[in-house]
Every structure is written in structure tokens, then in C-alpha cells.
Amino acid sequence: MLCHYHGAVDTPETSVLGDPRDDDLALGLLLATAHFNSRERLGERLRPFGIEVRHFGVLSALHRHGPTSQRHLSELLDLDKSAMVRIMDELERSGLAARNRAAHDRRAYAIELTADGRERLRSAQAEAATVGREVFGWLRPADRERLVGLLEELVARTEPSSPG
């Protein structure tokens, strides 16, 4: 769709939008497309591992933090706790992670990667690194530095709390 779309973005007829060099909405769409495409490319390549993009961050966080409560995990990743329930259901069903009861607090879980989860995460991380190189590897260091700098400035200026 026009300007800042959340779904698939094929090139619409040019008459609807201008050049992103002059047209702010066209620049917004360009951002949306860059985001959408890169996410899609990652998703396609993780899927053969039985891992969706939404799982990948959770698995990585588990790998870094070790046994963690579901609550802490959702805070780490800034995910809603009900979304976390669904994701953990999926991870448990596919045998990547397990919900064990925490010893010190019987309300909480101690969520852990399974052995299989650890192994599949390792493969998925290698694949993600490859995708990362394919998607961003062409950026020369100076270009990447500039891109990151501009995007960070943009994000800072569009933060909800930010001054218009």
C-alpha cells in the first residue's frame, strides 16, 4: 500500500508516488519496503530449520541468558506476555525449548533450550549470518556507518516521546 505499509510491497504504478528524493511519502514507502524485504529474506531462510523470525530472537536470548522466566524473556525482547505464551507454545511443540518449573518460585518457569534446540539454533544462526552478509554485506563500512547514523537520527526524532 501507499506510504508505510506493513505487508508485501510490489512496485505500485509510479503515478501514485513521487521520487523519494523529494516526496516524503515515497521515502516512507522505501523504508517500509527495505524493512519488509529484508525480513522476508531472513524468514525464508530460517523456515527450513523450523524456526520463524519470531522464534529466532527468543532462542538467541535463551542461549545468551540460560534458564530464564517467561516474564523476564518477554521483557528482554519487549514482547507482550500473551504473545510470549504463544511463542513458547510453538517452541515447546517443536521441541526447541522446554518450560521447567523454577525451583525457587513455583509460579514461574525456568525456560531452557533443549539439546536439539541448541543445535538447531546454532545452524540457524549460521544461516542468519549468511543472510546478513547477503542483505547488508555489500555496504562498504563508510556507507554502513552513514546509513546507521541517519537511521538512528531518524528513530530518535520519531520516538513517541520525542520533540516533533
Place this chain on the structure above:
Amino acid sequence: MLCHYHGAVDTPETSVLGDPRDDDLALGLLLATAHFNSRERLGERLRPFGIEVRHFGVLSALHRHGPTSQRHLSELLDLDKSAMVRIMDELERSGLAARNRAAHDRRAYAIELTADGRERLRSAQAEAATVGREVFGWLRPADRERLVGLLEELVARTEPSSPG
């Protein structure tokens, strides 16, 4: 969420992600956040006009093209035709556009802006231009040129048909 999120992005704990200058997933999240924030800022400012972002593109296209079939409109904006039905229902309900039957083809509509729609679109476009300046106006021409160039290259390289 981690890497390429489709929803709200607050800064997660830093331990989950690295620096977008080195970490591809962090750069993906930065893209997602830039997109999400700028879309949110536009949405907030259009809402007082009773216009959602998804309506804005349709109204603009109607303004440019004059009476148009629903089918053509969905092609123009690369929207699914069933999504188009819902959006048109909303636009009709809020009195911004009307579905008249096409004279030459009684299956099709000749969709038009109402007088009220034309007027509210004009105000909304002025507001959108203001938001555009707030969001992107700080970019010096050379910066914007670079940003657009890099994003276009990124999009070209991540197009579904594109070579890895």
C-alpha cells in the same frame, strides 16, 4: 521484538542485540523501528481528520485519477481487492468517497471523492506535508540523497526475484 519487528519497538535490553554497525540483526531492527515510528507519527496526525494511513493513499489516488473502478484503484495501490472492499466500506461510511455505478459497465463502480472528502483530503495532505517535514526535513539534501540511494540499493538486492 528482535530483528525486523512488525509492531511497536521500544528499546529492548541492550544485551540482546549488538551495535547495528556490526550486527546485521540490529541493523534490521533499526530499519523496522525507523519504518514503524515514522508510520506511527503520520497516523497520529491524520487520525484527527478521521483518516487512517490506509485511507490516505486511496484518497490521494482518487484525487489524482478522478472517478475510478475499485479494481483499478486496488491495482494502482497494489492492494488486494478484498482489502480494497473493506477500505472502501470505511471511506463510504465516513462520507469521504462514494461508490457510483459506472455508466459503461454495470459490474463496476465509478468511485469518487465526495465534496467533503475532497476538502478533508486537502487538510490531511497539508498535515501530512507538515509531518513529512518534521520526520525527514532535518535531512540535508546530500544526506537524503545518500539515504535514498542506499535504501534503493538495499531494496533492489532484497527483491523476491533478486539474486541472493
Place this chain on the structure above:
DNA sequence: TATTGTTATACTCTATAACTATA
């Protein structure tokens, strides 16, 4: 037969509120 538009359905992603069991 093909096309315009509608409906029904389904899936992803988010967010809220109400609930349970513990603390």
C-alpha cells in the same frame, strides 16, 4: 469464459482484560 465486486475464511501480529496459582 473472463471480469467486477462481495463474502467467508484464515493466518500473522499486537494488545487488553479477566482469570489461576502462587508469593
Place this chain on the structure above:
DNA sequence: TATAGTTATAGAGTATAACAATA
């Protein structure tokens, strides 16, 4: 009373297939 987790529900998005009326 507060917290950990679950459930139900809602909403914004998308996509598909089946269908009516018309061409």
C-alpha cells in the same frame, strides 16, 4: 496485594477461494 502465566477476545494487517452479476 502483587506477580507469573494462561486464556479469551479484539483489532489491524494480509491472502485465498468461492460466489454473484455482468461483460
